[in-house]
Amino acid sequence: MKIDIGNALADVASPGVSRAALDRLDDRVEACHDRIERGRRDDEFGYAALNLPETTDPEAITEAVDPVAGAEYVLVVGIGGSALGAATLAEALGDSRVLTLDNVDPREVSEVLSLLPLDETVLNVVSRSGTTAETLANFLVARAAFEEADVDWTDRTVVTTGDSGPLRDLADDHDLPALRVPDGVPGRFSALSSVGLVPLAVRGHDIAPILDGARDAADLSGSLYETPGYAYGAVAYALDARGAAVNAMLPYAESLDSFGEWFAQLWAESLGKDGLGQLPARALGATDQHSQLQRYRAGPANTLVTFVRPRERTSLPIPETDVDDLAYLGGTGMDDLIDAEFEATEASLAAANRPSVRVELDRVDGRGIGELLYTMEVACVLAGELYGVETFTQPAVEWGKNATRGLIGESNEESAAVAEKTRLVVE
Numbered sequence: 001m002k003i004d005i006g007n008a009l010a011d012v013a014s015p016g017v018s019r020a021a022l023d024r025l026d027d028r029v030e031a032c033h034d035r036i037e038r039g040r041r042d043d044e045f046g047y048a049a050l051n052l053p054e055t056t057d058p059e060a061i062t063e064a065v066d067p068v069a070g071a072e073y074v075l076v077v078g079i080g081g082s083a084l085g086a087a088t089l090a091e092a093l094g095d096s097r098v099l100t101l102d103n104v105d106p107r108e109v110s111e112v113l114s115l116l117p118l119d120e121t122v123l124n125v126v127s128r129s130g131t132t133a134e135t136l137a138n139f140l141v142a143r144a145a146f147e148e149a150d151v152d153w154t155d156r157t158v159v160t161t162g163d164s165g166p167l168r169d170l171a172d173d174h175d176l177p178a179l180r181v182p183d184g185v186p187g188r189f190s191a192l193s194s195v196g197l198v199p200l201a202v203r204g205h206d207i208a209p210i211l212d213g214a215r216d217a218a219d220l221s222g223s224l225y226e227t228p229g230y231a232y233g234a235v236a237y238a239l240d241a242r243g244a245a246v247n248a249m250l251p252y253a254e255s256l257d258s259f260g261e262w263f264a265q266l267w268a269e270s271l272g273k274d275g276l277g278q279l280p281a282r283a284l285g286a287t288d289q290h291s292q293l294q295r296y297r298a299g300p301a302n303t304l305v306t307f308v309r310p311r312e313r314t315s316l317p318i319p320e321t322d323v324d325d326l327a328y329l330g331g332t333g334m335d336d337l338i339d340a341e342f343e344a345t346e347a348s349l350a351a352a353n354r355p356s357v358r359v360e361l362d363r364v365d366g367r368g369i370g371e372l373l374y375t376m377e378v379a380c381v382l383a384g385e386l387y388g389v390e391t392f393t394q395p396a397v398e399w400g401k402n403a404t405r406g407l408i409g410e411s412n413e414e415s416a417a418v419a420e421k422t423r424l425v426v427e
């Protein structure tokens, strides 16, 4: 994993961070590192996530899912960190047969369940709390679909949840394979645990390389100049402090599209507190050069663009053509083209003095995605220390959950407030 912060320096970009400021910030990074290492050592809530490369046992996961292993399809029913980790890992491994129900859109849920061969599908219900409305609603609908298809859902369901709660009870009542969500690991930091790994194990993937990759990034030093995750977290924080309120995550690989969604939760839910926090924007290269690049290069100078690109790609030749204007494409490779587009876009931002950071991994495979996820988790934990926020909680999401419960069930203070909406309707 290489993090190149050169294009975020003040002599290239505005906003940018000077080398002198980075050196001063590195003193703070060292103190934050000591706090992080203390939290890891004591397995403190949240910091324990950075121990997952050592505490997650791939053999135990593979053994636990053995009764349902080898399924043609896995349907993950979860939301937020309980779905995004698995989606990110599956996409990076090129497995399109791990699907997720992580929303309560009746059309999408109906279509997914009608298209899946349920007798070849394993249902992985994932919820740390076991009480998340969307996940439980999707489970109830999915279970009914299995019953409707005359498929015994108890033969094809594996549960990933906490030590107690409705899902744990369900697993106990029906003797379902059940894996624990590790203690002290918030959902958005749980991809490298049973939460993200079980669906891949059910599909027969070797999950050990993912943890090997994470382990590659787990030896943290006390300096941003020695630890890629610290370099990224420190620069993103410093750029936000200098006006880059938006962080556009721009991976140049379709197999990292879900990673962008995973990063958005990690960054927004961890750092968006006390009026602070950089807004993660989801983008995808090369596609969004034709949609968002105009804004990043010529809109408000308030955006740090984070490029992520694999150094090795699948090659795909572009055939020769007799069309003069397109002749330059013929005979090259599509891998050459996307790499050229990445470098051109990175340079175009620098030419406009817009800040960017380059994150490079060897290739998008198990080891690569494991290292990338862990590196970004390290970056996020460091940024949380630098912001001085409660990185590992998400209290702001509770009001809406209460209002939903009040609108669907017995009304409450929050649902009553919903009815008091100020209206100015234009039709």
Ligand SMILES: O=P(O)(O)OC[C@H]1O[C@](O)(CO)[C@@H](O)[C@@H]1O
Pocket: 079, 080, 081, 082, 126, 127, 128, 129, 130, 131, 132, 135, 186, 187, 188, 269, 394, 397
């Ligand atoms: O795993 P659970 O408890 O269902 O939570 C799902 C998601 O909901 C949140 O708690 C936010 O409501 C996220 O932090 C979490 O990833």
